[in-house]
Amino acid sequence: MTQHPVNPAPRELLKLVVVGHVDHGKSTLVGRLLYDTDALPEGKLEELQAVSSKRGMELEWSFVLDSFQAERDQAVTIDTTQIRFKTDKRDYVIIDAPGHREFLKNMVSGAAEADAAILVIDAAEGVREQSRRHGYLLHLLGVKQVAVAVNKMDLVDHDQGRFAAVAQEVTDYLAGIGVEPAAILPISARAGANVAEPSPELSWFQGPSLLQMLDRFHSVTRPSLQPLRLPIQDVYHFDQRRILVGRVESGVLRAGDTVLFSPSNKTARVRSLEAWNADPPLEAHAGQSVGLTLEEQLFLERGEVLSHEERPPQLTNVFKATLFWLGHKPLEPGVKLTAKLGTARYAVEVVAIEQTVDTDSLERRRGEAVQRNGIGEAVLRSRALMAVDEAQALPNSGRFVLLDDLDLVGGGLISMEGYPDQRSVMTVRTSNLFSVEHSVSREERWARSGHKGGVIWLTGLSGAGKSTLAMALERLLFERGYQVYVLDGDNVRRGLNANLGFSPDDRAENIRRVGEAAALFADAGALCITAFISPYQSDRDRARAATERLVPGGFHEIYVAADLATCEERDPKGLYKKARAGEITDFTGISSPYEAPRDPDFVVDTGELSIEQGVERLLEFCRSRIAFDPPKRG
């Protein structure tokens, strides 16, 4: 009889990671799963029995995975290993993750690509340090489906009470990090109890066997229903076509779509999707590697993120991140690294460590540094604008890794809470603009004023004394014959910026307009003093750029330094009290960050100086910086 086998369709594959404290039985469980699902290659069991007896040991299931000589001798799993088995429903690949603390980077490497996890906990020992740490990391890495296997039930006489106690302990911990386990099961991996089949000794347990539980998980796919994100990998010019390539991380891209590139903020229309040895596709879904051509010839590079114009990524040069740190030296303010987000790379600097997380107690502490293998919350800044997403909304484009020289030393999830999207303030909406030459030159204006035009930009916390200083300085300068004017919150919020509120975006726009208005004063030959908290360096840098465009060297950033405690004690308008009471949201210093100037032109410390002393020093500074000697006329 001739055989004509018809091959069934390829089966679904679920990637599974097994984590837990050292010696709680992870490798043993994996070995047992392979045996129970008939997945051991022929001769493997005999080989293991031979190796075990050669070493004078009983059959050790974990030897299935510990295939390295070095590991057998040390009896420790060193790296992640991938092993496959199948059930009636689908195929599985198991990533076995090591439990020793110093091997965190390997555990992370294995677990990050898993669809689901088994957290193995020793019934006698209960939840231990690495049970918690691994649980926490699963959450950070984005593994959402978790089954808890309470192992070695044979060693606690299959005691129902002991199981209930461990189950409660693990439920409490996981609840603290927002993880709800799909199931908590009593098993004995060594004896095979409740792994594939229910066991008579565990007859009091009504739930599924571990294998049944695994079959209930679903494999994770990239989300087509989310906003479009396609990080550009490369631009090819192999023939007359100019093809942009990359993988769709979320959403759907169609030929003919108008797309936006970030951070360059350019738009273009997609002419075609490209493929080799196939008809050009009309659309590409999340997960697909694609090529595309554009109607317009834009200069674009690797690292740009393609999106639709609606719901684009945010642009920023600062963000907050919850991160795990694998570097040898502590992560602390001032440390310079490279952040890789998708295909983009940015030079970043740690601005602040906001807190560190103790994975044992889940306690969050004020911290100065995140130690090796630790977890913490940090603020990172880059000089260049970055295209980012909130990790909570779009996990694939809201996460990044950190590179120290050649080595990957950490990974984190992005939060933009409290930071403005800078796209709105950088977008030039007007077009067809031509600048016209004035008929009066800058020098002519300065000669008439008797001094150069410029901007004295005061920044500092609320209550630091900016307005008081500004008004006193204006008076002194005016009396000495200077053309001087103060822009203050009150005089711009009522008119120029009457349409703005206090959200991070509105606050950024408020500062942008003040920066532009101040620049015009400076260009007109006047000295403009501004008194705004202006908490973000990026906003102040933009204000500087606005002035420098018209009056090179005309911008002076003054840090009105007074620490939070001092300002809160002064609290001239009672705002800190309200903010502490939660009546004001996004209040700088309390619920929203203040970034002290990195490189101010002048510092006035009002915590140490009186207002009179401060104004006097500022006056000296102004006179030296804006002095103007008119050219002698022939």
Place this chain on the structure above:
Amino acid sequence: MDRLDHLESQSIFILREAYARVEPLSMLWSLGKDSNVMIWLARKAFFGRVPFPAVLLDTGNELDEVYAFRDEYVESWGLSYINADCPALEETDPSLPLNSRHAARKTLGLKRIIADQGFRGIFLGIRRDEQAVRGKERVFSPRDESGTWDYKDQPAEFWDQYKTEIPPGAHLRIHPLLAWTEVDIWRYIQREGIPVVPLYFARDGWRYRSLGEKDITRPIRSDAATIEEIIAELETTRQPERAGRTMDHDSEDAFERLRASGYM
């Protein structure tokens, strides 16, 4: 997207990452089924071209059908091809078992071609399911100047962020097929119509499941004469794929030693 679509897309992503970040590159083309799939994926990733050379580590000992296949497809796929001659058996580590020494000729050939051409990245078609030691590999796996694999201290690799930065003199082994299985490879060959050396198909009750050199590769008992039959056979077999590759079975750690010293 089904499983093959996912694998294809991921492999193309890996090929493009390497092409964007590592230079100069080459691809080891052993002429086996896996490396043909890899070439095919490269043609997809780069729109019909393979923009780096394909390298055969040639011991002069490949099966005749393999050489015939090479001559045909270098031409019809328009490959830039490098024939890298491997040093003689006498130059290999005499402490290795004999079969492993045959394999070690390729290790030496690889080191030589990397040194000659200054390659910073080499694509290899190895898969995690082939062999437990290969199961430990990273997609981007750095090697120092001597080609040594430091499997005890491998770089972190997650969220599709790969190690592309290496010190001078080092190189990267890049493994676009690491996540594929033997059955995946055959299903993909079937779906795409990728040509393979005819030795894989059974004649007179024997076929090659894995192609190596004449002296150290044996056919297996099989009646699978079509791709469909091979897939059906693989769905049920319990024989490991490399059972016919004698060098793997010299001693408990033979293959691990081979790999630590730079074998593929």
